[in-house]
Amino acid sequence: MTTAPFLSATARVDAAALQTLPGSRKVYVEGSHADIRVPFREIVLSPTTTSGVTEENPPLLVYDTSGPYTDPEAEIDLRRGLPELRRGWIEGRGDTDFLDGPSSEYGRRRANDPLLAPLRFDLARTPRRAKTGKNVTQLHYARQGIVTPEMEFIAIRENQRRQALGSEEVERILGHQHPGQGFGTRLIDEITPEFVRREVAEGRAIIPCNINHPESEPMIIGRNFLVKINGNLGNSAVSSSIEEEVDKMTWGIRWGADTIMDLSTGQNIHETREWIVRNAPVPIGTVPIYQALEKVGGVAENLTWEIFRDTLIEQAEQGVDYFTIHAGVLLRYVPLTAKRVTGIVSRGGSIMAKWCLYHHRESFLYEHFEDICEICKQYDVAFSLGDGLRPGSVADANDEAQFAELETLGELTRIAWQHDVQAMIEGPGHVPMHLIKENMDKQLAECDEAPFYTLGPLTTDIAPGYDHITSGIGAAMIGWYGCAMLCYVTPKEHLGLPNKDDVKTGIITYKIAAHAADLAKGHPAAQRRDNALSKARFEFRWEDQFNLGLDPDTAREYHDETLPKDSAKVAHFCSMCGPKFCSMKISHEVRAAVFKDEADNPGLESDRETIERGMEEQAERFRAQGGHLYREV
């Protein structure tokens, strides 16, 4: 096992995570108060030149998960953590107090252990908790009719300032957008803070934002918003160090992770998480049972409610934004998995199944679910109700065990809502394409439209090493059908712990799936980026094509493999077809021929007959000019 020392004194941010993305600049859009500053990335484009006439291409504003890391004006120091963006908003509500120190026994023990000093994040402040009797969840505020700064921030963020450009102007420059097919999704043209509030109030969306994670930039998970993606990281007993995990976090958000789950099961779970939360501008999720199991030496049946409860408080006071809780694994469901091809494949699910079986009773997660709600509402930790019985193979998809648990997750959702605790529902797993929609439909029905959050699903089992792709297919489809957040799968799935490269591959694959889903749902303005990139491609603006892509670095590298020179970045061909066979180049000649005198012939495109009548004349002109209207730049 490799554990590089991660010293509090010397921790340094991964330099690769600090570069601004090529052709991009960080911009902020202000809300109703100066402290609501919503970050975006603006991709600056070069102009289009046709026949000597130059037209500007407006910069494209894109949703930006990378936080201050890509802001050249920000001073990044992992040892100090990110600025407390939300501190004023939390304090302004007047419903929380600072504690004297961690109130969990384990948290206190770790804080006071001198041996841990070299790897401990030096947090100057103490944890915050709701005042007695107060509920500090966004769901609680929403139901009181309160529009929080978090909600306003999210409205601006989701809108991507798309009203700033009039739709006619956009259509002229960037082309139209296809109407979507949303399966009941309600996508509206302008997302208002009030719309955000209502979606949260009705349980259709959640805002994971623990009061002890004031560093996070508010985001929302719900099917009437942009589809989100999660990236998992975390060490195991076999591999990785704190430093590697922090690097995976900063690398993951650079490429688009909307949330990060820290699934560490190895050494120093508490300290690893502290470093991650303090430096994460996105919500952090965990599966607390992993750490609880560590505390009992890995013996599942020795787990107790008391140990688990202490773990929840420990993590809530560090700032974890959502907890995966496998409370739907009921004793009577366990035997339903015994004849499966792959049994129980959820780590949390298998731990709880073993516990239930050993003690022959329902789990403490289920029996103490309302106690867990009580903890969550004091910190605003959202539930991610875990699917402990999800299928681990195509054969086990949509079986009785899976759907029985889903029904229980629906019951638990309603209990969480009684406590004004936010909840989303986890979903599979391995599901062949034709059985995916049933998952989405059943989840919406059983869980009263609470957001769905699925792992893939993988659409076949036969490609270990490529499960980002087998699952990317399923993720795109279920995102289209209404899944609110897609949990990535990396190429290492089933084979080993992902490294930094795997994290990036997983993130990009899932950004593709999420965006493909937004397009298919018809999310307003989602197609703007596709149109801008395709226009750049057609106009041989190579740099713009790279920069508008999800991964400019790889696109450029692939292009330069055969044509590395700068001159190739304005060439009207690439190595795929070479200059004579470039369809786009020829297509420009065709277009020029058709439209040479469009100004003189305004009805040109109005119908085929008009076009045909105009064709002979144009053909003559084309021939007269030697068939070479096209000019090299």
Place this chain on the structure above:
Amino acid sequence: MTTAPFLSATARVDAAALQTLPGSRKVYVEGSHADIRVPFREIVLSPTTTSGVTEENPPLLVYDTSGPYTDPEAEIDLRRGLPELRRGWIEGRGDTDFLDGPSSEYGRRRANDPLLAPLRFDLARTPRRAKTGKNVTQLHYARQGIVTPEMEFIAIRENQRRQALGSEEVERILGHQHPGQGFGTRLIDEITPEFVRREVAEGRAIIPCNINHPESEPMIIGRNFLVKINGNLGNSAVSSSIEEEVDKMTWGIRWGADTIMDLSTGQNIHETREWIVRNAPVPIGTVPIYQALEKVGGVAENLTWEIFRDTLIEQAEQGVDYFTIHAGVLLRYVPLTAKRVTGIVSRGGSIMAKWCLYHHRESFLYEHFEDICEICKQYDVAFSLGDGLRPGSVADANDEAQFAELETLGELTRIAWQHDVQAMIEGPGHVPMHLIKENMDKQLAECDEAPFYTLGPLTTDIAPGYDHITSGIGAAMIGWYGCAMLCYVTPKEHLGLPNKDDVKTGIITYKIAAHAADLAKGHPAAQRRDNALSKARFEFRWEDQFNLGLDPDTAREYHDETLPKDSAKVAHFCSMCGPKFCSMKISHEVRAAVFKDEADNPGLESDRETIERGMEEQAERFRAQGGHLYREV
């Protein structure tokens, strides 16, 4: 430009293409005659050991496109080409003659040019052609009620000997298969030679098998069979050599390419193709207009029917199995593309559009379509009716230009069928998910169920460098909806010419898409491989898990990155979760607890009540044994 000399005297096969795949052996299933020997790959599996009882896992037979290259008994010599597997069948029909030599002017010129000797394949035989008045297409035979050896070969190949294992035995060992959803697909339990004949006769499937490509192993493309994939290769003026292209072919078929298209547009197109065809056990497709354009120095408007006709004959006599012909690009459709975001993105389409515009008349492809049929039926070259106006961006998907051309492709299909010439139809392109099904439905309706063959489609434009994934999503979906063959897209799409690595990535991605589609359609026995792999995974048979995957080498490499030792190949965990958190390991303990005495309790799994009654007793036993039923191997 890099052109390594490829000398007739020294050509050598890529050693990487010759290894048998790990854990696999080449097997042949004989048909009704000894010369019908259908190749398969058999993946040999290790036994399952539970509580000291060992049960064999039957080897898995998989469809094998790799030809003799993976047969250790075959002698591979690129300079001699592959054995003429089909020679006897072709001669047995008595409807063809050998010519004195190439009958195309260009073919003769190349054959007689002494300067080309060093890079010319030394073909000892002359081309074959139908006797005067004969039609030698598989469609012609099928309509006469003749079941050819090619059809019998295909029936055996598609069946994968799935009747050999009784379904009860298969279910017991490998688990069930979900019923599929086929959108009108007719998948039958046992594919007979007569079924193959009928599908071909009715135009729903094609068997691309030029009489001058007797080296090819017959395969079928149709939606009532396994979904197939095509891999493109070919040089460009900017890059690559003959040797590299032959290596891409042998590499592509190793990983599962069902057909290969040689899209060369650079130097020595004729000689490159000869090397590829002579050494290809899969059908080869081309786009003859590319070479014709080379012959007129790249000036589209100088193309003539005579030059094109000579090119068709030249290529047909080399053994090309299918021709992409962009005869659907009509003059009146061209202006419909002028307002598109990305105009015309098909190379062939843009060439023909330019020609039509320049001459202001319909193309020679359209006007001479029946003459082309006359050529095709003398050699049995199938049509791949090209979609010259396919959308090159999400914005242009499903537009008037695209669908107008598709209607014309329907007309051309019926003309081809009047000549008993086989035809499939090419499709897009760039299409967002919710607009994909319309493509499939319209193609089936317009083209009377002729097979559809699509490029992707790409479901978003925003990920250059990852278009194998953006398109793999669309390919899986359209395969499910009924597309018969999926043309791969590599990571280099839009950026450069793919190299050997890119070819492999494209092929594996498309094997995933095709298999996911087979699963969703409910192709009989498609799920067997998923079940076998998942069973191996659950039983920690790591080697079997790797070997059952589409790419054993990469799976093993990823696993070994963190746990390289041999002992890790039987370990009951991997580096992802480590030993204590392996859900599958814990799941075995759960299963053991539930099923300890299944023999004494046969009703155990019959219903939940029975299970629950049995639980308390089992829990006691479990506790008595210390909760550690599980034993390390």
